[in-house]
Amino acid sequence: MTALSGRNRTRIGLAVLGIVLLAFPWLDHNNSHIDFLANAGAFILLALGLNIVVGFAGLLDLGYAAFFAIGSYAYAMLASQQFGIHIPFWIMLFVASVIAAIFGILLGAPTLRLRGDYLAIVTLGFGEIVPQTFLNLTQFTNGPNGISSLDQPSIFGKSFGFSATPYYYVLLVLIVLGILIAVNLQRSRLGRAWMAIREDELAARHMGINTTAAKLSAFALGASFSGLAGVAYAAKLSLVSPDQFQFNVSVLVLSMLVLGGMGNIAGVIVGSFVLSFINSFLLPQSTNLAHAIGLANVDFTNYRFMLYGVILVAMMLFRPEGLIPSRQRKAEFHEAMADPTLALQEQSEYEGAART
Amino acid sequence: MHLVLASGFDTSLFFQQVENGLVIGAIYALISLGYTLVYGIIELINFAHGDVYTLGTFFSLAILTALGVSGEVHGIALVGVVLVTILGSMLLCGIVGILIERLAYRRLRNAPRLAPLITAIGMSFILENVMQLWRGPSPVPFPDLIPNPTLALGGVDISLKQVIVIGFAIVMMIALQLFITKTKMGKAMRATAQDRDAAQLMGINVNTTIMMTFLIGSALAGAAGFASGVYYGTTWFFNGFQAGLKAFTAAVLGGIGNIPGAMLGGFLIGLIEAIGTQYIPQGAQWSNVLVFSVLVLVLIFRPAGLLGESLPEKV
Numbered sequence: 001m002t003a004l005s006g007r008n009r010t011r012i013g014l015a016v017l018g019i020v021l022l023a024f025p026w027l028d029h030n031n032s033h034i035d036f037l038a039n040a041g042a043f044i045l046l047a048l049g050l051n052i053v054v055g056f057a058g059l060l061d062l063g064y065a066a067f068f069a070i071g072s073y074a075y076a077m078l079a080s081q082q083f084g085i086h087i088p089f090w091i092m093l094f095v096a097s098v099i100a101a102i103f104g105i106l107l108g109a110p111t112l113r114l115r116g117d118y119l120a121i122v123t124l125g126f127g128e129i130v131p132q133t134f135l136n137l138t139q140f141t142n143g144p145n146g147i148s149s150l151d152q153p154s155i156f157g158k159s160f161g162f163s164a165t166p167y168y169y170v171l172l173v174l175i176v177l178g179i180l181i182a183v184n185l186q187r188s189r190l191g192r193a194w195m196a197i198r199e200d201e202l203a204a205r206h207m208g209i210n211t212t213a214a215k216l217s218a219f220a221l222g223a224s225f226s227g228l229a230g231v232a233y234a235a236k237l238s239l240v241s242p243d244q245f246q247f248n249v250s251v252l253v254l255s256m257l258v259l260g261g262m263g264n265i266a267g268v269i270v271g272s273f274v275l276s277f278i279n280s281f282l283l284p285q286s287t288n289l290a291h292a293i294g295l296a297n298v299d300f301t302n303y304r305f306m307l308y309g310v311i312l313v314a315m316m317l318f319r320p321e322g323l324i325p326s327r328q329r330k331a332e333f334h335e336a337m338a339d340p341t342l343a344l345q346e347q348s349e350y351e352g353a354a355r356t
Numbered sequence: 357m358h359l360v361l362a363s364g365f366d367t368s369l370f371f372q373q374v375e376n377g378l379v380i381g382a383i384y385a386l387i388s389l390g391y392t393l394v395y396g397i398i399e400l401i402n403f404a405h406g407d408v409y410t411l412g413t414f415f416s417l418a419i420l421t422a423l424g425v426s427g428e429v430h431g432i433a434l435v436g437v438v439l440v441t442i443l444g445s446m447l448l449c450g451i452v453g454i455l456i457e458r459l460a461y462r463r464l465r466n467a468p469r470l471a472p473l474i475t476a477i478g479m480s481f482i483l484e485n486v487m488q489l490w491r492g493p494s495p496v497p498f499p500d501l502i503p504n505p506t507l508a509l510g511g512v513d514i515s516l517k518q519v520i521v522i523g524f525a526i527v528m529m530i531a532l533q534l535f536i537t538k539t540k541m542g543k544a545m546r547a548t549a550q551d552r553d554a555a556q557l558m559g560i561n562v563n564t565t566i567m568m569t570f571l572i573g574s575a576l577a578g579a580a581g582f583a584s585g586v587y588y589g590t591t592w593f594f595n596g597f598q599a600g601l602k603a604f605t606a607a608v609l610g611g612i613g614n615i616p617g618a619m620l621g622g623f624l625i626g627l628i629e630a631i632g633t634q635y636i637p638q639g640a641q642w643s644n645v646l647v648f649s650v651l652v653l654v655l656i657f658r659p660a661g662l663l664g665e666s667l668p669e670k671v
Contacts, residue, residue, distance in 0.1 A: 060473055110656045117401050118655055120473055121604060125648035128601070136641045247597070251477060258474060306485035312478025313460050316471045332468060 021172060025165045035164040040276035041171030042233040047256045047272040048178045048265070049225025054254070055263035055329070056191060057218035058198030059112075060120040062250055063127025067223040069245035070103050071096040071230020073134055076147040076240040082140075089153030093174075093231050100227025101220040108219035112212060127250050135242040146241025153235055160235075167236040174228055175269075182265050185221070194218055199332060248305060252279075255308040258315045261322025263329040270324055275311075279304060368511025373634045374627065379518045379587060381626020382525035386580035387603035388610070388618040389532060390453075390573030396549045396613035397569045398465065403476040404456055406600015407483035408449050408574045412581020413498065413591040414491055415445040420499055428503045437501060438520075445582050446575035452483075453574025454567050462563070480597075487593035495592040498585035521583045528579055529619050532572070536615060541568055549613070598644060602629070605651040611661025620662060625650070 020027075025034055046068060053061045074096040078087045087095065111122045134141045141147060153160045153170075160166040185191045193214040196204035205211050234240045252275065260271020283300045290298040315322065321330035387409050394402045419441045420426075429437050460475040502520060506513045536542040547555040548565045556562050584599070585591055606625040610617025625647060632646045633639040639646075654661065 054470075058468075058470060060470055062477070111652065114655055114659065117399070117469065117473055118608075118659070121401060121601075121608075122652055122655060125601065125605075125651055128598075129645045129648050132641075132645055136638065136645075248481075251481060254474070254477070302489065303485065305481050305488075309478040309481030309483075309485060313475045313482065316467075316475045316478070317460070317463055320467065320471055333471065 025168060031164060034168050036276070036280050038164045038168040038171055038236060039233075039280065040273055041168065041175055042229045042236075043253065043256065043276050044175055044269050044272045045171065045178055045229040045232070046226050046253045047260075047268045048175070048182055049222045049229070050253050051222075051257055051262065051265065051268045052182060052185065052194075052225070053218050053222035054257055055268065055326070056186060056198070057194040057215055059215060059218060060117075061123045061219075061222070062120050062247075062254070063107075063123035063125070063130070064222070064226060064253055065245045065247070065249035066123075066127045066130035067100045067104060067226040068230045068233070068249065069130050069134060069240075069242075070223075071100050071227035072234035072240045072244070073141065073147075073230075074099050074227070075231040075234045076150055077140070079151040079235075080147055080149065082142075082147050086151055089151065089231070089235055093228055096231045097224035097227035100230070101224040104219040104221075104223030105216055108216045112215045112219065124247070124250075127247055131242040131245045134245075141242075144242065146239055148239045150234055150238045150240070152238070164236065167232060171232055174232065178225055178228075179265055179269075181221075186265075190214060190217060195328065199328075248308070251308055251312075255311045257322075259311050259323060261324045261326060261329070264322065264324055264326035267322050267324030267326065271322065278307065283307075369634070370631075371512045373630045375512055375514060375518065377627035377630030378623060379521050379626070380630060381606075381623035382522045383580050383584050383587065383622075384599070384603045384606045384625050385619045385622025386525050386528060386576050386583065387599060388606040388622045389529070389615065390577045391600075391604050391607040392610070392612055392615060392618040393545075393569050393573040395607070397545060397566055398461070399469075400461060400472050401476065401604065402456075402461075402573075403473070403600070404460075404479035404483055405573065405577060406596035406598075406603065407480050407487070408452055408456075408596070409577040409581050409584070409599060409603075410487060410591060410593065410596035411452060411483065412445045412449045412578035413585040413595070414487060414496075414581075415448045415578065416441050416582040416585050417496065417498055417591075419444045420501065425501055426499050427501065429501050430503060434502065442524075442579055442582050446578040449578030449581065450571040450575040453570040453577075456574075457567060457570040462566075480600075484593055484597070491593060493593065495590045498589050498591060500589055502586060517586060521587050524579070524583065528576060529615075532576070533615060535572070541565070545569055601644075602647050605647055605654075608651060609654050609661055611663040614661065614663050617661055617663035624662075 024037070028034070046064070049067075050061065050064050053059050053064070075089075075092050077083060078085050078095070079089065079092055080086075107123070107126050111119055114122065135143055137143075153166070155166070193204065193209045193211075196207065196209055197211050197214060201211055253272070256272035256275050257268055258271070259275060260269065261267025283304060287298060287300045290300070320333040387405065390405045390408070391402060394400060394405070420437070423437060423440065425437055456479050460479050461472050464472040464475060502517045504515050504517060506515045508514075536545060544555070544560045544565045545568065547558065547560055548562055552562055555565070581591075584595075602625055603622065606621035607618045608621070609624060610619070610621030612618075628650060629643050629647060633643050636642055636646070
């Protein structure tokens with residue numbers, strides 16, 4: 001037997017990927033590439049968090065950008081000249097994820113007993129309220145101008161400076177941590193509870209699962225990921241403003257999940273990387289190309305939102321499990337599509353549950 | 357006559373805001389009917405509905421341009437122009453609604469509930485982007501075609517525009533109510549909403565009925581789009597996002613799936629917005645927060661809505 005077993009092959013593949021990612025800033029000296037990877041990293045972290053809510057627990061959260069905003073603003077207010085408070089970056093990572101989780105619980109506690117589609121619209125409303133509040137509370141947040149010149153993180157007394165490389169490493173570490181947490185959560189008792197709720201909430205409740213607590217923890221954990229991403233992203237930009245956290249950010253992260261495969265960690269990472277790449281490289285580059293060959297009026301970056309929309313619709317119609325599916329999710333989507341009686345039965349049970 | 361009470365409370369200002377609230381409420385009511393009809397029949401929040409409403413304003417604008425209207429119109433010509441524009445906009449929006457259902461929702465009717473919600477968000481983004489490409493990212497002016505004699509009634513200025521918008525919305529609502537309760541198709545819609553399988557067994561063509569629902573809901577959004585163009589005098593591609601959210605709130609407030617509820621909810625949301633904007637400090641900035649807070653409170657304390665008792669008899 002010379003062939004490696006599947007498990008070992010995966011391990012070797014991951015090790016090679018890890019070495020390449022660690023060495024990347026030495027291999028590629030183009031600062032804009034590192035900058036892109038660091039930004040993509042923030043979105044991968046966001047997608048990992050949203051995946052806990054949407055992918056694992058099956059709750060459609062359309063206001064996820066609000067938690068990203070809360071994390072970013074927490075850093076901006078507690079680590080800048082704004083109030084003269086300067087909490088170190090490393091502590092803020094922890095603090096902001098806790099704050100975001102608290103807001104996740106505050107939003108979730110009254111709303112999580114609502115049926116799925118109401119939850120979607122309430123989270124959407126929350127996603128509107130949070131940036132609007134940051135915009136309106138001018139005396140704390142400088143309104144539309146946002147808060148700028150945030151503290152630069154430092155490590156062993158050495159400041160991060162304006163290079164993207166340290167942020168790249170920070171995000172790499174955070175993503176690895178996020179993956180470890182997500183993988184372990186998925187295999188834990190809680191993860192199985194989420195899966196049960198996603199497939200059939202009524203049945204889950206009958207099996208003795210405390211569905212409210214399980215859904216709340218999905219919300220809180222998902223929010224804490226975006227708190228982390230918010231701190232890292234705000235520190236890297238050294239600026240926060242309300243317009244960075246509009247509805248389209250929530251939809252972008254959702255598109256990443258849908259493209260890659262809801263519920264599958266590898267899928268989510270690939271989906272967010274691909275969409276970040278399209279956004280930051282493919283669309284601007286193809287616009288430049290079009291300009292170079294004389295099509296001066298073409299700007300592909302204008303089609304960005306169209307792209308998210310098409311991804312959401314086309315994937316749901318033709319490949320709802322995503323490019324790299326999770327086995328269970330695939331079965332769930334196809335079971336219902338293939339067997340209408342079962343789906344109807346489930347639907348009427350769901351309605352029964354909603355009425356009680 | 358300008359009545360100011362001793363306490364400093366300006367009643368005419370208050371009634372002016374009530375009147376403004378009724379006008380925007382009439383527009384919200386027309387939009388929320390579309391949400392409530394579709395939710396009643398297939399239990400889907402049609403996120404793209406708000407964008408169909410904006411599309412209605414743009415269609416109206418295109419029709420007016422085709423008619424060569426760019427300013428005030430008088431007399432019988434005004435009636436003609438208004439009717440042609442409204443009917444055209446309703447027809448075009450109705451077709452868009454049917455296409456959305458056919459393209460994005462029908463295949464997913466038996467899929468997990470998450471799936472059609474996600475395509476609905478996707479359709480909304482696609483429509484917004486199409487409108488942005490069509491009419492650009494900036495606000496587009498809408499011709500001020502209705503002459504504006506105002507009638508001062510006890511310090512409250514009532515303009516012809518406002519009367520037309522409210523009157524027209526009420527006519528539409530009565531027509532819809534009659535359609536749903538008196539016609540065969542209306543009966544089919546009610547039956548499908550109650551129990552799709554049983555309706556099918558009774559020989560109702562469920563697909564046609566659902567298509568009709570989308571046609572009617574979207575046509576009402578088209579009419580609301582015209583009304584909003586006339587009333588606000590401007591629109592932009594993203595207009596439907598917030599208007600849609602508010603209209604959805606109105607539908608939930610009234611009791612989703614319930615037609616009189618959607619109308620009541622629409623007027624209430626309009627009043628809350630207009631009065632809140634006036635009396636809350638910096639109210640205009642907080643109006644969205646206010647409306648969404650109403651949504652959350654209703655969902656928590658009275659998820660069946662104000663007229664929710666009649667919920668089993670959906671649509």
